[in-house]
Amino acid sequence: TDLRPLDILSEVVPTGGLARGMRVFQVEGVRGFQLAASRPRALGFPASRLFIHCDRFPEEFSIIVTLRVLSVLTKRNEYVFTLMAEESPSVLVGLRYAPDKLHFLFWSQERAGGWQTRVTFPNVSLSDNQWHTLILAVSGQSFSLTVDCSIPKDVVVETPFPASLSVKRASFYLGNRRRRKGVFTGLLRQLVLLPGADATPRICTAMNFKVATLSVPTVLQDLPMKPASNEVLKYPYETDTKVTLGSRPPCTKQEKAQFWFNASRRGLYLCNGSTWISMLEVKQRLDYVEEYQNLATNSETMGVEVFTIPKVGLFAATANRYTPPGSAIYKWTDGKFVPYQNIPTYQAQSWKYFTIGKKIFLAVANFEQNDRGQEFSVIYKWSRRKEKFITYQRITTHSARDWEAFVIEGETFLAVVNHREGNNHNIDSVIYRWNPRTGLFETNQTIPTSGAYDWEFFTIGPYSFLAVANTFNGTSTKIYSHIYIWLSGSFQLFQSILTFGAADWEVFRIGDRVFLAVANSHSYDSGMPAPSNFYAINSSIYELNITAQMFVKFQDLLTYSALDWEFFSVGDDSFLVVANSFDGFTFSVNSIIYRWQGYEGFVAAHHLPTVGCRDWEAFHTAEGSYLLYSSAKEPLSKVLKLKTT
Numbered sequence: 001t002d003l004r005p006l007d008i009l010s011e012v013v014p015t016g017g018l019a020r021g022m023r024v025f026q027v028e029g030v031r032g033f034q035l036a037a038s039r040p041r042a043l044g045f046p047a048s049r050l051f052i053h054c055d056r057f058p059e060e061f062s063i064i065v066t067l068r069v070l071s072v073l074t075k076r077n078e079y080v081f082t083l084m085a086e087e088s089p090s091v092l093v094g095l096r097y098a099p100d101k102l103h104f105l106f107w108s109q110e111r112a113g114g115w116q117t118r119v120t121f122p123n124v125s126l127s128d129n130q131w132h133t134l135i136l137a138v139s140g141q142s143f144s145l146t147v148d149c150s151i152p153k154d155v156v157v158e159t160p161f162p163a164s165l166s167v168k169r170a171s172f173y174l175g176n177r178r179r180r181k182g183v184f185t186g187l188l189r190q191l192v193l194l195p196g197a198d199a200t201p202r203i204c205t206a207m208n209f210k211v212a213t214l215s216v217p218t219v220l221q222d223l224p225m226k227p228a229s230n231e232v233l234k235y236p237y238e239t240d241t242k243v244t245l246g247s248r249p250p251c252t253k254q255e256k257a258q259f260w261f262n263a264s265r266r267g268l269y270l271c272n273g274s275t276w277i278s279m280l281e282v283k284q285r286l287d288y289v290e291e292y293q294n295l296a297t298n299s300e301t302m303g304v305e306v307f308t309i310p311k312v313g314l315f316a317a318t319a320n321r322y323t324p325p326g327s328a329i330y331k332w333t334d335g336k337f338v339p340y341q342n343i344p345t346y347q348a349q350s351w352k353y354f355t356i357g358k359k360i361f362l363a364v365a366n367f368e369q370n371d372r373g374q375e376f377s378v379i380y381k382w383s384r385r386k387e388k389f390i391t392y393q394r395i396t397t398h399s400a401r402d403w404e405a406f407v408i409e410g411e412t413f414l415a416v417v418n419h420r421e422g423n424n425h426n427i428d429s430v431i432y433r434w435n436p437r438t439g440l441f442e443t444n445q446t447i448p449t450s451g452a453y454d455w456e457f458f459t460i461g462p463y464s465f466l467a468v469a470n471t472f473n474g475t476s477t478k479i480y481s482h483i484y485i486w487l488s489g490s491f492q493l494f495q496s497i498l499t500f501g502a503a504d505w506e507v508f509r510i511g512d513r514v515f516l517a518v519a520n521s522h523s524y525d526s527g528m529p530a531p532s533n534f535y536a537i538n539s540s541i542y543e544l545n546i547t548a549q550m551f552v553k554f555q556d557l558l559t560y561s562a563l564d565w566e567f568f569s570v571g572d573d574s575f576l577v578v579a580n581s582f583d584g585f586t587f588s589v590n591s592i593i594y595r596w597q598g599y600e601g602f603v604a605a606h607h608l609p610t611v612g613c614r615d616w617e618a619f620h621t622a623e624g625s626y627l628l629y630s631s632a633k634e635p636l637s638k639v640l641k642l643k644t645t
Contacts, residue, residue, distance in 0.1 A: 020039055022035060061197075066131065066132070077097070078183065091107065101121065104121075124147060251271040251273070258271050259279075295638065297637055299321045300635055304316055307353035317353070347367040349400065351403075352404065363380070402453065404457050417454060429446070432444055451470065476526065499520055519565050565578055587611055590610065608629075
């Protein structure tokens with residue numbers, strides 16, 4: 001065969017139409033074939049149509065499949081494809097899926113009578129109603145499976161794939177093995193055979209790994225949203241559509257491609273998997289920012305966390321400096337934040353809201369010891385009966401600055417930033433893993449940090465990352481902050497970036513581009529001459545370069561002891577707001593909203609008077625969009641409303 005992609009799926013589709021037993025469905029904006037079990041032979045074609053110059057199956061090859069598997073019954077096997085000789089019920093080559101397993105089948109004819117070999121890849125979970133791309137690379141006794149461009153699963157078996165497998169009088173069958181039993185019930189978008197090569201480098205270059213393509217039938221390719229003039233769609237397709245009415249519903253992967261109709265604004269919105277995209281409403285644009293609420297706090301506020309408890313409401317937790325009276329939780333009531341609950345804390349630095357299943361938690365990072373000389377941070381659990389947060393677990397920490405909660409491969413983790421122990425800033429920060437058996441967080445991994453301030457977790461395709469903002473090593477703020485990648489069950493160093501008193505990382509996406517912004521707070525080095533201003537210093541934005549597989553500097557912005565970045569969007573516009581806290585002379589410093597302007601990068605758009613600004617949070621209600629900032633220098637935080645046109 002020629003060393004070119006052989007599109008098995010396209011061979012089943014007749015020119016200008018669909019084969020009997022095939023329907024086109026669109027789910028999450030992606031189209032695929034649904035196959036009928038009633039006519040399995042209609043979904044086949046002679047292998048000679050692909051193998052024109054040679055009647056032997058290639059000895060080395062890759063099979064690329066993009067599919068969407070439904071939740072299948074226990075012990076049920078479904079065939080993605082088979083290659084079968086006309087006179088025999090045996091499968092020459094086939095791919096079969098069972099719950100949490102993928103089987104590759106092939107027939108060896110070297111011995112009398114022949115026999116079938118099954119190569120099994122365990123722990124392959126595809127039954128989640130999501131799109132996935134599989135790459136199976138075969139070479140001799142080695143078989144490698146890559147799912148969504150993640151780390152390959154390698155299997156070596158005793159029986160090699162045959163060097164000379166005849167395909168004379170054999171046919172390919174799509175989604176079946178020439179019988180009604182075991183027909184593939186999901187959606188199939190891509191099925192390609194690539195002779196003589198591992199297709200992984202060719203496929204794993206796009207941002208959306210789950211639907212990466214090598215060759216897709218024309219009927220499944222993207223078509224114009226509106227036909228030209230009076231034309232009708234050449235290939236009709238069906239889609240599962242749901243329109244939700246009422247207040248803004250959640251928009252997650254589960255709601256992707258669903259609609260929401262906002263009656264008050266007469267707008268129709270489409271969920272893209274993370275945000276609602278306006279379809280029939282004039283896009284809002286940020287006009288100006290107005291002061292909306294002065295929020296009196298128990299004391300100076302080091303951090304704030306805004307979160308929503310389903311069926312209860314919107315809340316804001318402030319991390320306050322002094323005890324008593326500790327820190328406070330406020331509830332959004334009649335368009336304002338009102339006091340809801342006080343919690344004893346000890347120079348609290350930040351809060352983190354997270355959930356595990358139906359359990360709701362709120363973790364506080366305490367910087368100082370309690371009245372008994374004990375130093376620990378606390379995880380609180382929401383009591384549905386009391387409608388309050390109650391103490392759940394205490395964890396020993398060392399001048400804790402921040403918590404970060406995240407999920408990897410179905411497991412929940414909680415990472416704490418330990419700032420210092422006594423006068424030693426070079427200590428370990430700790431990542432804890434949730435133990436579902438004990439219902440507690442247990443130490444999973446320690447990572448050396450230097451006066452660290454912040455953790456930031458993010459994912460890119462199938463990969464998980466954790467960035468730490470290192471602030472001070474005991475002699476200098478000019479030190480490296482690190483980005484770690486999750487590999488083989490632990491975080492390993494991925495990239496180091498020179499920072500200057502880094503206080504915060506903020507990851508955000510604009511289109512397919514991934515950015516990482518660092519807030520640099522001050523420049524100090526005991527061994528170097530003092531600069532004219534320790535606090536007037538560039539903070540930097542980095543962009544992921546996929547080719548180089550690293551973050552590269554995109555833009556520098558002059559900031560004044562920056563302590564936080566917050567990314568938010570209004571309509572189609574993207575913004576970054578920085579928390580400027582001190583300019584070397586006064587804590588009354590303007591914090592700035594920067595607007596994304598494409599080629600120009602981020603450009604200053606609004607200057608907001610703040611006092612010792614420590615943290616920003618963006619949030620939305622049915623009444624509009626807001627920013628909340630906390631002050632580390634006065635017992636007053638402010639809610640600002642974004643006025644749009």
